[in-house]
Structure formats: structure tokens, C-alpha cells
Amino acid sequence: MNTTDKPLLVLGAGIAGITAALEAAEAGGEVLLVEREPYLGGRVARNHLYFPKLCPPLCGLEINLQRLQRNPRIRVLTSTSLVAAERSGSGWRVVLESRPAWIRDNCTACGECARVCQTTVPDPFNLGMNQVKAVRLPHAAAWPHRYILDHDACSPEELEAIRRACPVDAVDLQAQPTRQELEVTAVIVATGWQPYSPARLDNLGAGQLPDVISNVQMERMAAPGGPTDGHIKRLSDGQPPQRVAFVQCAGSRDVNHLPYCSGVCCLASLKQALYVKEQLPDCQVDIYYIDRRALGRNEDVLTRVEATEGVRLVKGKVGEIKPAADGKLSLRLEDVEAGRLVDASADLVVLATGMVPNLAVDGLPLEIPLDDDGFARDDESARIFAAGVARRPEEVAASTRDATGAAAKALVAARRA
């Protein structure tokens, strides 16, 4: 394939962005992969296991990160965001801003800095469920495998101690944000998603009741090395739950919240029901749903869950969750078809919250055609292509397919004069 020196810009290095970047680069394209977090992997890096195979995301990420490190055609910028973009010729001239890199890329991840650091902060990787040191790896398997520093959380004395502790002089307390301007041939928008805000689900106790958690929190809880070291438990009293309720469509398929179906929450809950049963075989699991949307081969997970003793799948939409007198939680279901209200109980509730495209919340300084829900559409004439959940609510298997397709579209566009 003919390539020009100008790269293709991939915004976002979750599984869609990584895939688009790698597939384009292995096909001979030059790629600039830009990620706003200090590490690659996005949402999937936080997932314990993938459905339907119940295999670890880190396995595929491992291969992808090895591919990426070996490939001279990909340049990666982390902690970096797009701040401006304008059409230039047939491509784009973009301005990228990198946050101050308090720790330079010669960091060897030896950990000496963390030994002298006393300050702790809520761990953003684990959604604030535990405390971590202000200087740390973003997570154990993070790539780049390099420490990060919460500069503002530390006193000047502590910062200085951290700087001195580094044997390779990687700590730069004078670091400034940096900007660079460059030409790119086309843009792939793979900016991903965030969970629907729990604050808007106060009727379900989200963010108020400690034992009502989101499905993304459940992923971290089940992960070895996560905030509870892999133990599924109630955050209120640390006890293992005896009855877990999964509330499907928490904010999805609802014109007052997200009018669309998020496409993955059914499978996420079915998978998480299996996490619970594996760890706590005697625990009762109830899944309250509208439709069980396990498409394609994902049906296997539903089949497996249906065959698992102690798991009930109950049709009904949960409208309200309140604390009960016995320390448990009381759920009120609207049984839509039968037209009645039913009460149920649980001691841990997992809200299957939907996916909101980051584009709908944070936007981008780039004119991207969006649908009413904030999902991006391709704009062939402007050479902007969308991939992953930036494009539509979908599972990983569909994201990796779409991302490969987006790479093809961008390379085709770049070939045109």
C-alpha cells in the first residue's frame, strides 16, 4: 500500500481505537494514536472477563500491546487530547495538547517513588472504591508501563521526596502542558463511552445506597487485584451477599433517560451472575429484565445461566429501590404486562447502567455528525470515521469488527487526492 508521511489520527485508545490503529498500521498506514488517559485499553482494561467466552480482556490486550510496541508505524500519545482541528487540503490540521508529564517516559516502573509517597487518593481505575498512592502505576497491567503522579494531591515537600527517590531522574516537577500541531490524512473517532450517570437514577438508590452498585463497579469487584481483591461483597458491611439482584435497563430503553438499548448490559449481567455463582454458590441471583438480549452466539451465556441453579430471570422493570429495615434492600417492580406492582428483596443490587457516548458528554473540537443520542456517523467527505461505542452501542466483538472497517475506510479516503 502507498503511504504518505502524514499519519491517520485515531482518537481514543480503547479496544476500538487500538484495533483501528493496529490494523491500519499492519496494512502499511502511518498512525498517530491519541489517548486522554495515561494508559491504553479504555473500558475493557477494567473488565474482569469478556462474554460469551468468559475469558480475560487482558489476554487480547497483551497481544495487541505486543503488536503495538513492535510496530514502527504507530506513534502513541497518552494523557493527550485534541484541542483544535481545521480542514487542511484534503485532510486535517490538528492541535493536540498533552497534560504535564510529571513522570517522563524513561520511568522504569521500579516503584522507588511510591515507597516515599504517603498521600493516598481515591483510585480512579477502580472507580474510587479504594485508595491508592498519589504516585503509582495506573493499574498493574498498564501500558505504557510507567508511573503517574497526582501532582496536586501532594505537598511540595512530598513532591520533592518523590523526585529524589527516582533512580533514573524521571520525575519532572517543572513539567508544563505541551502542544503540537500536525497534519493528518483522516480521523478515526473511537472515543468510547461512559456509564450513564448514577445521579440520574436516584429512584434506584444509585450513588446513595452503598449496596446498590453499577455493573462497571461489579467488574472491578470481581477482578483479582481489584478494590476488594476479587471478592464480591456488600460495600456497607463487607459481608458476602446472600441475594443479589441485577436491575436491567437501568436508564436504558427509557425515553426519560437513554431512549436506546445499550446493547451489552444483558450480557454483562448474565456474565456477572456467573461471577457471583462461581464465588458464592449458595447466593440467590435474580435478574429483572425487559427482554434478554443475548444475540448471536452470546445466547450461549443465557443458556448457561438458565441452567444454573439459584439464578432466576424475572421479567419486570424495577422502578424503585429503598433500604429495608433488616439492612437489606427493597425493590419495587413494575410488572408491565400484568399491570401490577411486585415487591422483592436483595442485599446487593447491581444496576445494569447503560452506555453514554463520550461524544455526547465531552464533545470534541471537530465537526462530527452525531445522531440525537450523541453517537457519531461517518463523514466520508470530511474524512471522519467512527468506531466502537462512539459509533453505536455495541459489544467488544462488534467494536473490533467496526474498528477494522473504520481503518479501511480511513485508508481508502487517505488514498484519494
Added chain:
Amino acid sequence: MEKVGVFLCTGCGIGSALDCSKLQEVASEAEAAHFATHDCLCGKEGRALIDRAIAEGTVDAVLLAACSQREKAEVFQFDRTRVAAERLALREQVVWSHPAGEEDTQMLAEDLMRMWLARLQRESLASPLEEQIEPAVLVVGGGLAGLTAALAASGLGHPVILVEREERLGGHLADVKEVHPEHPPYDELQPNPLPEKLAAVEADDNIEVLTGCRVEKIGGQPGQFEITLATAGGQQQRRAGAIIQATGAHPYDASRLEHLGYGRSPDVVTAPQLEQMLAAGKLARPSDGRRPDNIVFVQCAGSRDPEHLPYCSSECCLTTLKQVAQVGRDFPDSRCLVVYRDLRAPGQFEHFYRAVQEKSRAAFTRGLVERVDTGGQHLQVFYQDQLLNEPGMLEADLVVLATGMVPNSADGEAIREVIDAQARIDKNESEKQVQDAQKIVDELGHHRGTEILNLEYRQGPDLPVLRYGFPDSHYICFPYETRRTGIYVAGALHAPMDYSQALEDGWGAALKAVQSISLAGEGQAVHPRAGDISIADFFLQRCTQCKRCTEECPFGTLNEDEKGTPQYNPLRCRRCGICLGACPERIISFPEYSVDSVASMIKAIEVPDEDEEKPRVIAFLCENDALPALDEAAARGLKWNPWVRVIPVRCLGAVNTVWIADALSRGIDGVMLIGCPSGDDYQCHYIRGSELAKTRMSNVQETLERLTLESERVLVEECSRHEWRKVVELIEKFAETIDEVGANPYKGF
């Protein structure tokens, strides 16, 4: 390599935990050509130190005694045609995971130094393939996915040969007028996107279209496929660099759904039959031509059913919604009733579902249809209401079965088994053999005649399939990978999908096809080892034609001549090394990974006498899963037994059992292999490596018996990438077992 230089990093605690001058002595005893230390080898100065030694000709190979091979990979890249390079993970495998300053820790470091030096001394430089590569892409199947793939490959600058077995292009969509909406606001029917694609293909001079055409034969390898096509006008020859199979799916055979009335009444039709009526603008009962008052749609007709298709066909709910919308608009007097188990309109299709519910008079009932009675004046649809848990019945004038999709794949491996079994029957060597072979023919014989690609591959004429007949290999992370290099799948053959996904899927498959051509041109392996320019060497003079390599290669790389001698097709090769693991004669080698070079690592381990009570254990770890898990364990501060020497391998299938015999006969007390989970939901990037390792262990047990050694001395275990705690537990447990079993009596021999 002749001049191996050791570059010892003393950073990250290595220098303070180990006696580095002693390591230098060990290196010098092992005939290292050069030894240098630096306190930050991955820094600019460190790298410059290495580059200087290479430039001055002091070294032709570098051993980086530093951190894991997974760290700082971007810093430690070398031109493998000029320099061989390996990593000795002193940081993760020694100083982070063992107490500093102890004798056992130092012994471990010294052993690893000897092992890796011996390894590098037996490696050689890679010389990449330089082959003539054909740029054309062959697309098999001219439905929506195939058309999209053809246009995409053409757009990427490659000539395309598009073959379609029917006389016209278009596949199932050829008869469709409208489709469910893929454009915002997702609430109106959309025109079929097919005509636009057809016009674009017709206008593209870079795409050669052959209809009424079948693939008769495909020989060669990626970059050099030789294709024979059968058309009405006779045979035609083409060359292509890569292949996209987009042969689609067919509706599930409704004649097997007699309980739903199909075949018992002409008024029980399938969704494609209704589609034809709607496209023709005519809604009429086949029995009497009357317009139906009540139409009942039966969802999951043959899908989500272990008796029929266990999976969900993904598009039937959407097609039903579309047909309901069409009926509601064009035939407002006909009422639609949909009986469904779960209404599956994922993502933005929820908008369409809502619009259909709001705009049409259709009723949706959640239930499982048990039977359709056709005897009376009306059709009667009996179902179990899943909500109220009571039976229900609906009367209908027309019943539409939303039949599922069956991929148009051919099970290449099954076909090969039948061919092999048939050959054994013809040979008629023993009654038992003939009986067993006949069993296979009876069971799998129906696969003969389903061939699509007709590959001239030893392992069968078509792509191997996963369960349910889909021919991909890693459908979550690497969705376009199949088990035949340079051949990719798209569309409904790939996975159950609706038209909007098939449109995207063609793009992805095209990129993969073009990518494989591009990598072949650069002499590189494809996924997952893109960038690897080494190829295998077969020392055929010593080959005994045992056929293990040709049978076990997961990617069909090897053909056989009449005698059974392997014929290597390097452009099909993924460099996993499974053939190397299979070969009992040790004749297969890669420049930097061979039976000899790994065996030399084993021989380099110093085995203390029994009375020193320092057992020695070798752990072969898959470098994609168990090794990263162990690195993570080390970084998290976990410790493990210092008797264990880790040897990373490309895949557990790339472990030759001769290494185990070598180790045990040299007095090594135990050998463990840790690879990824096998089975249907395997995690192996080379498909069967872990599984093969287990089956090969039966040979090892024979070796153990011959040596009169305990069977506990060899163990195969599984560990996933995220199981950092488990990998250490497995190692610890094995070390305990070995301690209990006692010393290997072969020590000192």
C-alpha cells in the same frame, strides 16, 4: 551466534540484589564475547552502549540481562537480519520475586545467565522471504458483504475478482425492497442499500465480476494463491494474494419445523416468503389468494433451540419489525401479532421498535410457540405465555415463521476426516481399522459435497469452523482471524448479523486481506506475530514422514507429498512453532527458536548434587498468558520458589517433548508447562497449542516409565493472563510436589 554480548542492567534493584561480578564470571565461563553493565540500560546511554558494541563488531548478538521481554520493547528493537537479541528477566524472575543476597537467588540468576547465553549462541539471523506477491483479492460470494468487501479492497488499490455462484449478484437482499433503518432517527423504513452497491461494483474497472461461477480449486499460499474457477464458459485461471469468503447464510430449513405447521398448510410461510410478497406489493394467502386479516409472526422459529439452531440468529426480530411496519403501512386492514420470547432490537434499533409499536396496530405477545394447528377454518397458534405461565392461543390467516440463519460454511476439517477415513477403508489393512473408518464416514460423510473453496491443503478443502459452523477463530478480540492464513470471512457467514452489520463487515475483511498481502510483500508474518521475519527451516533428510507436523499445524501451513514428507508454505506460516513441538526428529527450527537452542538452555542449568537438597524445576510458560501473569505477580511483590527456572515459549504447543526427556535425564527434578485454557472457549492465540501439549504428555509418560521416574515429575497446567496469583500458586504447588517426590535419581549422570 558467535559473538554474544551480555548487557547487564544494574537498575531496578538488580545491582544491589545480585553479585554482578560473579555474573560476569559466569558469562565469561560461558564464552560471552563481551560484558558491559549500565545502571539504566533502557535509557539513551544504555541503548547507545549496545549500539556501539554492535557497530564496532564486538557483538553480533545481545543478551539483555535486565527486565522482562515485555518491558521497554520499543527501546530494545533490533534489526533481526543483523543482530540476534534475547532478554533475561533478572528483574521479574529473580530480584523482585526472590530475597536479595541469598545463595539460591544468586544461583537462579547465574543459571539464567548460562541458559540464555547458551540459547543465543545457538540462534542464527533471520533472512526474510523475498517473494513475488500477487496484489489481487478474490472475493467469494456476491451478497452485500461480498460487494462491500470488493469495493473496499478496490478502494485500497487492489484488483478484485468477485465470484458468485448464482447468475446474479445480491444474495438474499436481491429480493428485498426496504430494510430496517440504519440512519438516524432510526424510525422509518429505508430503501435497500443493495442497488447502490451493485451500481458501484459495475462502475469499478478494478473489479472483475464472474457470476454463475464456482471455485474449483485453490492452491498455493497467501500472496500466491492459484485459483481455478468453473464458469458456464469453462475453466478459468486466476491468481490472488488473499481471499475473502462472504458466502452468507441460508434460512433454516423450515421443513424441519413441521410442528409449526410448515408443510402442513400453505398459509404457514417463512419470513423470506413474506418478503417476496411484500416486495411484489401483494399480500395474499397462498391457499386462496385472500388477503389475511390476522398475521401471526412466530419468532425464533428454529433458533435458540437445542433441537435446531442453539444460537440466536440476530436479525429475525428486526426483519419481523420491518415486515410488521410494511404491512401496517401498505395493508392497514391486516393485523399483525408477534409472538416472541425476547424482542431483540439492540442499540439504536430500539427507536425503530418503539416507532413500530406506536405507529402500527401490531400486538406483541411474549410467549413460546409450541405448535400450530392447521386443521380448522383458521390456523391456530398455541403458545405458552411465559409471563403468566399459562397456555394461550391465537387464530391466524397467515403464519410467518421467523426462521434463523445457517452459515454457508463447509467444515474443512470434517471433510478431511472423511477423506482420510475413506482412504483407510480402501486400503483395507485390518477389519478394526475399516470399521472405525466406516464409523467416521457414516457420521461425517454428509460434509462431502459441501466444499466451497476447494483448497489444496493437506488439512482439508475449506476453513475449519467453530461450533455452530462459523469459520472464525477468535471472534471477540480478533474477529477476522480464521485458521487459514490470508483467508478472511465477512457477513452472515462470519457471525449471525443483520444487513447493517454485514455492510461494515465487508470493510474489515477487505482490510485484513489487503494487510496480509502487504505483510507477505514485506516478508513478515501476519497476526499475531506481524513484524516477525523469520521462517522455519525443515531439515528434510532426517524426516521420517510421521506426519505429526502436517496434522498438527493449526493453520494448514504444511502440505504433504505422496510419501508424507512435509511441504512447507512459509507464507501460510504464523510462526507459532507447533510443528517444532510436534516433530520427534527435531528437524524443524526457526532462527531464534529451535529444539536445539532451547535444549541448550536446559543443558546449561547446573544441577546440584542430591545431598545439597536443591532440587531443580523447569517451567515452560506461554509468553502470551502465563509469562505476563508471572511478570505481574513479580511486580505485585509475590515470591516463588528459587528452584524454578522459567523458559518462555511461543505457545505450549511449541514445546518439544524431547526437552522434557532431556531435562529429566540430566537430573532436573520436575518439569511443568503452563499454557492457556483449552476447549471450545480456548484462549490460545494458536488455537490448539495448550490442548496439543496435553495430548503429547502421553508420550512423556512413556518416557517417564522407561526412565522409571514418577509421573508427578511432569505437569501441564492452565492459567489465564489475569491469573497472576494462580500462576505463582501453581509453581509453588509443583515445587512442593517435587520436594515430596524426592530427588531425581539421574543427578550426576
